[in-house]
Amino acid sequence: MKKILFNLFRENRILFLNRESGPSGVPSVPKAPKEARSARLVEKKVPSVTVKEGQHSDDIETWCEELRDKCDDVKALAAPITDNQSEYTHGFVVKSVEIYNKADKVKADLSGDAHSWLYTDHSTAQMKEHQHEIDVFEAALVGESGYGSTEREKNKDYLRTKESEDARMAQLTTDVVTITADLKTKLPKELGDLYSNNFSKYAKDKCLPLGIEANSLLKKAMEAKTNTEIDAYIGEAQGKIDEADSLAQTYVDNIDEFDAAIRPTLDDKTHSGKIFTIVNGSFEKEVLATFDKADKTAKGALKPLGEGLVTGYEPIFEMATKAEELLKDPSLQGVKTQTLQAPFEDEMKNIFKKTPINAEEAVTAGNTLIDVYKSKAKVADKLDKLTPELTGTEGQVVLKTAEGELDTLLAKRGMTKEDAEAEQVKLIAGWDAKVEQAKKIDAMKTEAGYGGAKCEAVFVKIRTEADKVLKTVPCEDPAKVKTDIDAVLKATNKELQMAALMDGTGKTDVEIKKALSMRDKKDKKKIDPISQGILTALEANPLNVIAARYAEASQINLSENTDVFEQFSGDGYKGWKQVNKAFALKIGVKEADYDKDGGESFKEVVRGIQTKLGKDINGKTLVPDGAIGPLTMGAIAAWKAKDPKYAEVKDIGISDTALVAAPAQPKKPNAVAKAQGKKKGQGPAISPKASV
Amino acid sequence: MVNFAVIANAELVKLIQASSKFHALPVDKQEAHLARIANLPIDVQTRLMEFFREENAKEQKQKIENLKKAYDELVELEANFKKEMAKDRELKASQDDEAKVNSMLNNI
Numbered sequence: 001m002k003k004i005l006f007n008l009f010r011e012n013r014i015l016f017l018n019r020e021s022g023p024s025g026v027p028s029v030p031k032a033p034k035e036a037r038s039a040r041l042v043e044k045k046v047p048s049v050t051v052k053e054g055q056h057s058d059d060i061e062t063w064c065e066e067l068r069d070k071c072d073d074v075k076a077l078a079a080p081i082t083d084n085q086s087e088y089t090h091g092f093v094v095k096s097v098e099i100y101n102k103a104d105k106v107k108a109d110l111s112g113d114a115h116s117w118l119y120t121d122h123s124t125a126q127m128k129e130h131q132h133e134i135d136v137f138e139a140a141l142v143g144e145s146g147y148g149s150t151e152r153e154k155n156k157d158y159l160r161t162k163e164s165e166d167a168r169m170a171q172l173t174t175d176v177v178t179i180t181a182d183l184k185t186k187l188p189k190e191l192g193d194l195y196s197n198n199f200s201k202y203a204k205d206k207c208l209p210l211g212i213e214a215n216s217l218l219k220k221a222m223e224a225k226t227n228t229e230i231d232a233y234i235g236e237a238q239g240k241i242d243e244a245d246s247l248a249q250t251y252v253d254n255i256d257e258f259d260a261a262i263r264p265t266l267d268d269k270t271h272s273g274k275i276f277t278i279v280n281g282s283f284e285k286e287v288l289a290t291f292d293k294a295d296k297t298a299k300g301a302l303k304p305l306g307e308g309l310v311t312g313y314e315p316i317f318e319m320a321t322k323a324e325e326l327l328k329d330p331s332l333q334g335v336k337t338q339t340l341q342a343p344f345e346d347e348m349k350n351i352f353k354k355t356p357i358n359a360e361e362a363v364t365a366g367n368t369l370i371d372v373y374k375s376k377a378k379v380a381d382k383l384d385k386l387t388p389e390l391t392g393t394e395g396q397v398v399l400k401t402a403e404g405e406l407d408t409l410l411a412k413r414g415m416t417k418e419d420a421e422a423e424q425v426k427l428i429a430g431w432d433a434k435v436e437q438a439k440k441i442d443a444m445k446t447e448a449g450y451g452g453a454k455c456e457a458v459f460v461k462i463r464t465e466a467d468k469v470l471k472t473v474p475c476e477d478p479a480k481v482k483t484d485i486d487a488v489l490k491a492t493n494k495e496l497q498m499a500a501l502m503d504g505t506g507k508t509d510v511e512i513k514k515a516l517s518m519r520d521k522k523d524k525k526k527i528d529p530i531s532q533g534i535l536t537a538l539e540a541n542p543l544n545v546i547a548a549r550y551a552e553a554s555q556i557n558l559s560e561n562t563d564v565f566e567q568f569s570g571d572g573y574k575g576w577k578q579v580n581k582a583f584a585l586k587i588g589v590k591e592a593d594y595d596k597d598g599g600e601s602f603k604e605v606v607r608g609i610q611t612k613l614g615k616d617i618n619g620k621t622l623v624p625d626g627a628i629g630p631l632t633m634g635a636i637a638a639w640k641a642k643d644p645k646y647a648e649v650k651d652i653g654i655s656d657t658a659l660v661a662a663p664a665q666p667k668k669p670n671a672v673a674k675a676q677g678k679k680k681g682q683g684p685a686i687s688p689k690a691s692v
Numbered sequence: 693m694v695n696f697a698v699i700a701n702a703e704l705v706k707l708i709q710a711s712s713k714f715h716a717l718p719v720d721k722q723e724a725h726l727a728r729i730a731n732l733p734i735d736v737q738t739r740l741m742e743f744f745r746e747e748n749a750k751e752q753k754q755k756i757e758n759l760k761k762a763y764d765e766l767v768e769l770e771a772n773f774k775k776e777m778a779k780d781r782e783l784k785a786s787q788d789d790e791a792k793v794n795s796m797l798n799n800i
Contacts, residue, residue: 063759115712
């Protein structure tokens with residue numbers, strides 16, 4: 001830094017006189033009031049020398065000796081070469097002559113004037129450079145000696161003032177450099193650089209020229225003939241330095257005041273997060289622009305500007321705080337909700353793109369953005385919460401549609417708070433409707449009672465129809481979604497019922513319908529052998545009768561075109577539970593026990609039967625779910641009828657007699673139907689929970 | 693030669709004689725200063741002795757540094773020169789080889 005200072009002054013042709021620290025560099029002169037510094041110079045004492053007597057002389061002798069030896073070494077090294085030049089290249093011989101001469105000259109200098117080693121180079125230019133040091137020495141000698149009153153006074157005044165002004169100039173320059181460096185350390189870097197560059201330029205343009213002027217005035221003082229002239233020049237020089245000091249001080253004070261005003265805001269650690277990064281960036285930009293444009297030379301001009309900026313940004317920071325809280329809201333951290341953050345940041349960036357910012361407009365826009373984000377986040381959060389529930393095939397369709405709708409919503413820019421709210425309400429309501437229906441369908445699909453091949457074929461149809469609804473009916477109209485999906489279910493339910501019956505009995509729909517029709521007509525003579533077989537099988541034991549009633553129920557529903565689906569979701573469960581209970585009683589479970597544990601022990605028995613049977617009459621795996629349904633009943637009947645499919649199954653865990661009942665037994669299921677409040681001939685409703 | 697004998701204070705003379713800066717002044721100036729110093733009162737001469745002691749101490753410190761610098765410079769020159777010597781030997785050897793080969797070729 002000292003070197004920089006020195007160069008700076010040399011560039012400006014300022015001569016530093018009377019440097020106390022000698023060759024080590026620029027003296028470090030503490031800044032002190034002008035009067036105090038003058039007084040110090042008047043009372044200047046020669047500092048005590050701590051070097052021991054003769055020590056320097058001894059050192060000089062030692063070094064002279066060392067150097068002399070070294071000269072001899074070098075000469076001895078080079079001499080043979082110059083003597084036998086033919087053995088060496090020409091270039092090398094030239095070099096050897098050079099080094100020999102150099103060593104010789106140094107040795108000659110050593111044996112010459114002892115004083116010469118103060119200035120090692122005796123060239124004119126070098127001596128000229130040292131001339132001012134010799135001048136100063138002489139002036140000091142005269143001053144200390146006190147001879148020649150006029151000359152003494154003149155020199156003393158000059159020296160005192162020169163030293164004082166030199167010190168002040170040095171101090172000023174040191175201050176400029178130190179301040180510039182300090183300013184550079186201010187954060188953010190751009191601001192530090194701006195402060196420092198501005199100040200540095202100002203100091204160079206305005207302050208240092210005054211110093212140069214002061215210096216030339218002091219030179220004139222040195223040449224002046226009278227004390228009056230000397231005083232005038234010195235006074236003027238002091239004025240220049242004072243002015244430079246004052247200008248620099250005002251400038252720095254302004255920077256300090258400005259910085260003090262904005263610093264707490266810039267350093268505010270609570271202003272952190274993605275939105276604050278945007279807002280802080282904007283604030284910093286404004287700070288830089290304000291500082292750059294401001295007039296830094298008028299006293300106190302910058303403070304109000306800094307304070308104004310901070311005040312102006314307060315509502316913006318409040319808005320940013322709200323935004324940050326929203327982004328960090330623990331309830332809004334789902335996968336979909338997170339995708340909202342990037343577009344939110346983008347939109348926030350747009351608000352703060354231009355400089356200067358209109359605080360009021362920015363706050364309004366920011367708050368609107370927050371409101372819109374809240375609405376969008378509700379929608380995204382809803383989807384986040386629905387996602388794990390929508391695992392079924394229908395649920396996945398709904399999920400995909402909803403994701404598309406969410407993407408469309410997220411892509412919308414510049415929404416008003418009201419628009420966003422309306423979108424939110426519409427979408428969520430729509431999804432609720434779709435999800436409810438999808439879950440219903442998916443639940444039906446997973447029912448064991450509908451696990452057969454025929455049922456699956458019907459489900460493919462249901463899925464296709466439901467997909468159409470979900471893709472075409474807008475979510476905004478949940479009522480229509482529900483109606484349309486219900487219509488699909490209603491339209492396909494009859495098929496589903498017959499499919500379940502076919503899966504359960506292993507017969508075709510035509511055969512079943514025909515057999516039931518024959519039986520209803522009680523025209524035994526006209527019953528064909530297949531229908532008779534079906535009816536015989538149906539009436540072989542109470543289980544088959546239950547199956548028959550099950551088929552009958554479907555038949556009735558089919559013929560009367562009633563809303564079977566409604567029965568399923570209505571009291572159908574209850575009805576089917578009663579069917580299960582009838583079966584439980586049939587196999588020997590006591591009614592009290594059944595009622596006591598809600599059929600749990602019965603389910604265990606059924607699971608045992610299902611496991612042992614292993615497959616239904618179509619050869620498909622019989623799921624051991626503990627619930628009685630057409631597949632289980634069909635399998636038990638086939639096993640009982642010694643169907644070859646079950647040849648390997650010797651025992652199913654219940655007695656044969658429990659299952660072999662007289663045809664008179666079918667009263668039970670009728671009673672069940674009665675208990676359900678059905679019309680005569682209407683069987684128990686088929687529960688979607690009905691099992692195999 | 694400047695006549696220092698005009699000053700009675702032997703210690704002061706010794707100090708002035710040791711001052712390189714004083715010697716750097718033109719001879720007429722040196723003589724003028726000596727003449728004036730010779731007439732100074734004792735207390736001022738004592739003050740001057742302090743002044744010269746301080747100045748001489750600074751000068752001697754500077755001289756030592758200059759001598760060290762000169763020594764270092766010479767050491768560096770010597771080291772570089774030794775390197776050059778080694779290089780030159782190699783160069784000379786290669787030139788000799790080349791000359792021998794040329795001579796042989798010419799003979800052939």
